Amino acid sequence: MAGIFPDLRHRIIYNRLENAKKAFSILNIGNPAENGGNMCGIAGFFNASLDFTESSQLYGKVLEEMKNSIVHRGPDSEGVRLFKHCGIAHTRLAIIDLLGGIQPMCRKLDGYSYHIVYNGELYNTGRLRKKLMNAGWSFVSGSDTEVILLSFLQYGPEFVKKLDGIFAFAIYDERHETIYLYRDSFGIKPLFYTVKDGTVIFASEPKGLFKYPGTEAVLDKDGINEVLGIGPARIPGSGIFKGVYEVKPGCYLTCSRYGIKNSCYWHLKSKPHEDSYEKTVEKTGFLVEDAIKRQMVSDVPICTFLSGGIDSSLVSAVCAAELKKKGERLVTYSFDFTGNDKYFQANSFQPSQDRPYVDKMVEFLGSEHHYLECSYETQADLLYASIDAHDLPCMADVDSSLVHFCRQVSLNHKVVLTGECADEVFGGYPWFHKEEFLKSNTFPWTPDLSPRKELIKSDVLYALKMDEFVQKAYESAVSETALLPWEDETESNRRQIGYLNIRFFMQTLLNRMDRTSMNSGLEARVPFADRKLVEYVFNVPWNMKAYDGVVKNLLRQGARGKLPDEILFRRKSPYPKSYNPYYEKLLAERLEVLIEEGDSPLFKIIDIKKLKKFMQSVKDYGKPWYGQLMAGPQMLAYLVQLGYWMKKFQIKIEI
DSSP, rough: TTSSSSHHHHHHHHHHHHHHHHHHHHHHHHSGGGGBBBEEEEEEEEOOOOGGGGGGHHHHHHHHHHHHGGGGOOOOOOOOOEOSSEEEEEEEEEESTTTTTSSEEEETTTTEEEEEEEEEEOOOHHHHHHHHTTTTTTOOOOOHHHHHHOOOOHHOOGGGGGEEEEEEEEEEEETEEEEEEEEEEEEEEEEEEEEETTTTEEEHHHHHHHHSSSSSOOOHHHHHHHIIIIIOOOOBOSSTTTTEEEEEEEEEEEETTTEEEEEEOOOOOOOOHHHHHHHHHHHHHHHHHEEEEEOOOOOSOEEEEESSSHHHHHHHHHHHHHHTTTTOOEOOOOOOOOEEEHOOOOOOOOOSOSHHHHHHHHHHHHHHHEEEOOOHHHHHHHHHHHHHSSOOOOOTHHHHHHHHHHHHHTTOOOOEEEOHHHHHHHTGGGGGOOHHHOOSSTTTTTTTOOHHOOOOOOOOHHHHTHHHHHHHHHHHHHHTTTOTTOOOHHHHHHHHHHHHIIIIIIIHHHHHHHHHHHHTTEEOOGGGGGHHHHHHHHOOOHHHHHHOOTHHHHHHHHHTTTTTTTTOOOOOOOOOOOOHHHHHHOOOHHHHHHHOOOGGGGGGTTTTHHHHHHHHHOOOOOOOOOTBBBBBBHHHHHHHHHHHHHHHOEEEOOO
């Protein structure tokens, strides 16, 4: 088959169409788009004081370029529309209802037009559709895009509170010359924006913004502090580049001739937990299973990532059981690195390899399993592709390897369910348990800034005042957490850390999952980031979450009977990484090339002498400088990425 198609994109689309045909013939689906979503890319611009149609050729071309920059997010169809005060563009990842679900989509009310471009997946489409039909609305498509637009027309801007799903979308109201930009509760789907001479410019990825005339990539002191002091995490709402922002999770923007208004429609609330332990276990088990089942809704075959840990194993077990009822077999994928059986070094952060546990789960599930591997050369080569996917510094080789794995999975699937986010929700990380983290008074996954600062030029470091910047960001974040009067200091610290995990650490992992998967046209779903589940578990007391001192015991008890005990009580081992010593050598060689070229903006910040000394001494696979996986070699990989990122965007440094 490979010889028939001119490139990988055409082969992927062919495979998806064939899989869809098989699924529809087996299930005898009459209208497969009933719950279908649109994993896509969106972009556009708005200015109520400008008439873009007066220069339609120019702005039409701008829209096309913005759309083309994010076409990887939706290679199946595309569309652009230019209006007097607005332009919107869309690229779509879809197989069914191709005509009915084409975007931009328009509906009329009282003779006025309303337009939408949408990236997302709704899990309550059927219920919303029924309510709208009862209210007198009729539908011309089977897509959830139309459900969203008609819900806006029925209920007004606050309708977003009714949506259960993952999304980022723009609705243009021609009647009132207003555009609305929406983002889901946890920021699972991205939406960046900037303002240039009164024009609001937005896109799913920053690269789309820089296609608009006059925009440029600038990194000022705040941006440098985020990249080197907080990165690869980001402050909520920050786009790193000067003047670039993200619509914050749980918020929407109203842009009109009167300016830009930010509205928060959802946030985590602290409240008393009144259920007994037994009731808590029962309800948690139900919420987890319900979230997984709802996110299985798909018009094409789904698959799961399977590491052999409790999180991905539970997601896979629920999916396998549901598919079995239909006479179908779950497809699962596991990841590892070539040679890790030889080079793996157990440590407190990564106590065991996944393969033996994956084998046990595959036998238990009866799944069609695929063992995927990544070489250290591929991992290093794809450091650049992961930057291309993010447009921002990311989790170095933790991202580049996932880019590789997602590319492999996307050859045969377009929807995957993952076990991501369970540790943030249920308290699976060391910083929930160890006293030194609880009392660190800073981001617990970055307790010490020293490894980050030691490579920065002395004069730059003095100008940055990095410690003050990070501390201010931390204090601003924890101030958003409402503490309860009866909680002691330890319990209050855990609540604050729980909030920080959801708003910072979990967001980083959600960004990683979206960008690496969507870069190959693969939609990754995260049931543990379900809003109902997170709202409930966030307020469960720690003595229930870690009952009998067992990490994530609430999740384990709620999953009893669904998994073998050996899996159910396996000690946490995070996403795998390469332990091959040659990987570090390869990274050092890449940095040497960057140093020899000598023109990288990176060296306006990083001291070359300090860097060379660090390159000669790095052999640390132990204590991480970020999270649990990013130690010395990952610092080298991060710098390789920074050098590529700055050159790609021709970043101007302002200190």
